[in-house]
Amino acid sequence: MNRSASIKDVANHASVAVGTVSNVLNYPDRVSQRTKERVLRAIDELGFVRNDAARQLRAGQSRTIGLIVLDVGNPFFTSVVRAAEDAAALQGSAVLLGDSGHNASRESNYIDLFQEQRVQGLLISPVGDITDRLDLLRERGVPTVLVDRLADESKYSSVSVDDDAGGYLAARHLLDTGRRRLAFVGGPTSIRQVADRLQGAQRAVKEEHDATLEVLDSDGQTVLAGRSVGNMLVERGDLPDGIFCANDLLALGVMQSLTMTHTLRIPEDIALIGYDDIDFAVSAVVPLSSIRQPTEALGRTAIELLAEEVESENPRHRAVVFTPELVVRQSTGPAKGSSAG
Amino acid sequence: MNRSASIKDVANHASVAVGTVSNVLNYPDRVSQRTKERVLRAIDELGFVRNDAARQLRAGQSRTIGLIVLDVGNPFFTSVVRAAEDAAALQGSAVLLGDSGHNASRESNYIDLFQEQRVQGLLISPVGDITDRLDLLRERGVPTVLVDRLADESKYSSVSVDDDAGGYLAARHLLDTGRRRLAFVGGPTSIRQVADRLQGAQRAVKEEHDATLEVLDSDGQTVLAGRSVGNMLVERGDLPDGIFCANDLLALGVMQSLTMTHTLRIPEDIALIGYDDIDFAVSAVVPLSSIRQPTEALGRTAIELLAEEVESENPRHRAVVFTPELVVRQSTGPAKGSSAG
DNA sequence: TCCAAACTTTGAATCGTTTCATTGTTACGA
DNA sequence: TCGTAACAATGAAACGATTCAAAGTTTGGA
Numbered sequence: 001m002n003r004s005a006s007i008k009d010v011a012n013h014a015s016v017a018v019g020t021v022s023n024v025l026n027y028p029d030r031v032s033q034r035t036k037e038r039v040l041r042a043i044d045e046l047g048f049v050r051n052d053a054a055r056q057l058r059a060g061q062s063r064t065i066g067l068i069v070l071d072v073g074n075p076f077f078t079s080v081v082r083a084a085e086d087a088a089a090l091q092g093s094a095v096l097l098g099d100s101g102h103n104a105s106r107e108s109n110y111i112d113l114f115q116e117q118r119v120q121g122l123l124i125s126p127v128g129d130i131t132d133r134l135d136l137l138r139e140r141g142v143p144t145v146l147v148d149r150l151a152d153e154s155k156y157s158s159v160s161v162d163d164d165a166g167g168y169l170a171a172r173h174l175l176d177t178g179r180r181r182l183a184f185v186g187g188p189t190s191i192r193q194v195a196d197r198l199q200g201a202q203r204a205v206k207e208e209h210d211a212t213l214e215v216l217d218s219d220g221q222t223v224l225a226g227r228s229v230g231n232m233l234v235e236r237g238d239l240p241d242g243i244f245c246a247n248d249l250l251a252l253g254v255m256q257s258l259t260m261t262h263t264l265r266i267p268e269d270i271a272l273i274g275y276d277d278i279d280f281a282v283s284a285v286v287p288l289s290s291i292r293q294p295t296e297a298l299g300r301t302a303i304e305l306l307a308e309e310v311e312s313e314n315p316r317h318r319a320v321v322f323t324p325e326l327v328v329r330q331s332t333g334p335a336k337g338s339s340a341g
Numbered sequence: 342m343n344r345s346a347s348i349k350d351v352a353n354h355a356s357v358a359v360g361t362v363s364n365v366l367n368y369p370d371r372v373s374q375r376t377k378e379r380v381l382r383a384i385d386e387l388g389f390v391r392n393d394a395a396r397q398l399r400a401g402q403s404r405t406i407g408l409i410v411l412d413v414g415n416p417f418f419t420s421v422v423r424a425a426e427d428a429a430a431l432q433g434s435a436v437l438l439g440d441s442g443h444n445a446s447r448e449s450n451y452i453d454l455f456q457e458q459r460v461q462g463l464l465i466s467p468v469g470d471i472t473d474r475l476d477l478l479r480e481r482g483v484p485t486v487l488v489d490r491l492a493d494e495s496k497y498s499s500v501s502v503d504d505d506a507g508g509y510l511a512a513r514h515l516l517d518t519g520r521r522r523l524a525f526v527g528g529p530t531s532i533r534q535v536a537d538r539l540q541g542a543q544r545a546v547k548e549e550h551d552a553t554l555e556v557l558d559s560d561g562q563t564v565l566a567g568r569s570v571g572n573m574l575v576e577r578g579d580l581p582d583g584i585f586c587a588n589d590l591l592a593l594g595v596m597q598s599l600t601m602t603h604t605l606r607i608p609e610d611i612a613l614i615g616y617d618d619i620d621f622a623v624s625a626v627v628p629l630s631s632i633r634q635p636t637e638a639l640g641r642t643a644i645e646l647l648a649e650e651v652e653s654e655n656p657r658h659r660a661v662v663f664t665p666e667l668v669v670r671q672s673t674g675p676a677k678g679s680s681a682g
Numbered sequence: 683t684c685c686a687a688a689c690t691t692t693g694a695a696t697c698g699t700t701t702c703a704t705t706g707t708t709a710c711g712a
Numbered sequence: 713t714c715g716t717a718a719c720a721a722t723g724a725a726a727c728g729a730t731t732c733a734a735a736g737t738t739t740g741g742a
């Protein structure tokens with residue numbers, strides 16, 4: 001079994017022309033029942049498997065779509081990837097997945113690889129500002145859709161989530177359940193996502209004349225960073241009655257430090273809400289309210305937008321922005337003072 | 342820019358033969374400096390990108406390796422994947438990643454796809470028993486290495502982790518730190534990993550005449566399942582002094598329920614150890630001791646074993662088994678009664 | 683029985699790259 | 713000046729699938 005069987009081998013074995021074998025595979029209706037059976041038997045006996053390289057060479061285009069994400073380990077992206085794969089499968093394409101790991105050179109390698117593979121198009125959640133590189137791709141006829149980033153609609157399509165709206169939702173929910181002294185916990189506001197969520201929260205707070213929002217900087221976006229902020233709050237006293245964390249990990253850290261005091265209670269004394277709705281949110285000591293991002297819709301829509309670009313010669317680009325969703329759990333239940341209904 | 346530039350276009354533009362352009366790309370030493378510069382300029386001006394399909398067609402083999410995992414979202418596999426990608430990059434190959442999501446038909450689709458792509462070989466963490474399918478692949482000349490599963494060495498190479506040894510390590514550590522009434526918490530022992538870990542723990546306990554091991558069945562491998570078991574223990578009383586959970590999620594659940602009593606302390610009253618060393622282990626309320634699996638070595642070795650199979654005509658298969666590693670954190674610190682040194 | 687239409691089958695041309703035998707060029711010692 | 717070795721460049725053939733115009737076969741109505 002040195003070299004795998006080709007369509008020619010199948011043709012010889014079934015005593016037909018190569019074109020007929022090809023027709024059996026691609027246009028079975030054009031072939032008579034008798035011939036079809038003979039060819040299929042030959043395929044089976046030789047263990048023939050189509051050579052995609054030859055197929056693609058002839059076709060001039062592959063049936064694959066490149067997808068480059070920042071971190072496959074991140075549940076947000078895992079979910080986007082899965083939705084994209086499913087949507088692509090529906091239209092008969094396969095997804096080649098690349099994990100840049102926030103690393104520009106890995107990202108660049110994947111772009112090169114995918115370009116050599118002549119992918120139909122590229123979905124990318126870029127590491128930094130790579131508009132130059134993307135412009136080049138566009139010139140070369142590789143349609144690109146930005147994922148989790150808002151794009152200039154004149155040049156690219158994109159799918160993203162409205163973080164400002166998410167921040168608003170979270171803060172509005174704390175206000176609606178009677179909290180007035182709010183705090184926002186988040187890493188450096190140089191991160192766009194963090195800044196937007198904060199901005200949305202501030203917008204909600206401004207709607208209430210008697211509400212305040214304190215901003216607490218965290219050192220990163222981890223459980224430990226959240227715990228530090230929580231410890232700091234407990235030590236200094238003068239506690240807020242509602243805390244909005246820029247992600248769930250931070251919220252879980254804050255939760256740990258507050259509950260460790262054994263005197264503060266969530267949600268009675270302090271309400272807590274996170275962002276992302278990770279798997280752990282539901283199984284925290286006090287199940288954590290959170291903001292869920294529509295990851296499935298992101299992945300699916302990205303594929304659909306790409307399909308539009310592939311099909312039309314001169315497509316109108318679209319920037320689709322999704323609105324996140326509030327998930328209420330125990331951590332933002334009724335406050336101490338509120339009536340039990 | 343209808344169709345991207347081919348090597349022929351480059352040759353015309355630089356006024357050389359196509360073979361020369363190919364040489365510039367593949368054997369730069371064979372080409373004179375002057376010509377090389379001219380060709381490179383042409384490549385740049387036309388934005389030429391190699392067509393990998395044509396390359397592959399001619400070469401008869403691709404430079405890609407297929408990797409199919411059960412769940413990319415699982416940190417264990419994420420880490421294996423990353424290590425495999427890096428190891429593959431070192432030898433000039435790229436990894437095509439497929440996520441079967443524990444679904445046999447998705448798995449099968451990926452095998453088909455990778456076969457059509459003529460991957461050099463396949464790394465797979467199979468959903469069920471697919472020896473038939475793999476035997477076929479072997480006949481067709483697609484070398485395969487099993488990942489996270491012990492293989493029949495006469496037929497396949499494999500990389501896996503010794504779960505029995507891991508279970509032994511965990512229980513031995515509890516015994517070494519003075520615990521004697523141990524409990525094992527784990528899902529159905531029909532899962533091979535769970536059964537092996539339990540078996541290893543039992544082996545350790547048998548080494549001590551005065552130690553006992555109680556087996557507590559959990560309903561799944563989640564935080565909530567762990568919490569149920571913990572609650573059950575607290576209610577019934579008669580607590581063990583050391584608990585070994587079949588994975589970290591279970592351990593975190595047990596930890597939640599025990600610490601919620603506000604009277605039991607970890608590790609003073611009960612020591613707790615998990616398995617997998619997930620990111621959350623270190624940031625639990627009480628940092629969790631655990632058993633770490635050598636995921637990087639798994640991924641790297643899988644690629645190396647595959648390379649052996651690809652290179653030699655008639656390779657000897659090898660089943661490489663790694664031993665996991667004990668990670669001691671606060672949750673198995675000194676017991677209440679023990680001297681402080 | 684004949685003819686046209688409908689249906690099948692054929693096989694050469696094509697895609698873009700690499701390979702390699704062949705041809706062309708240069709350098710240098712005799 | 714000539715011959716030869718070393719070096720450069722050439723371009724046809726090959727990889728395996730698809731396409732499509734052309735040739736071959738069947739069907740059924742007149």
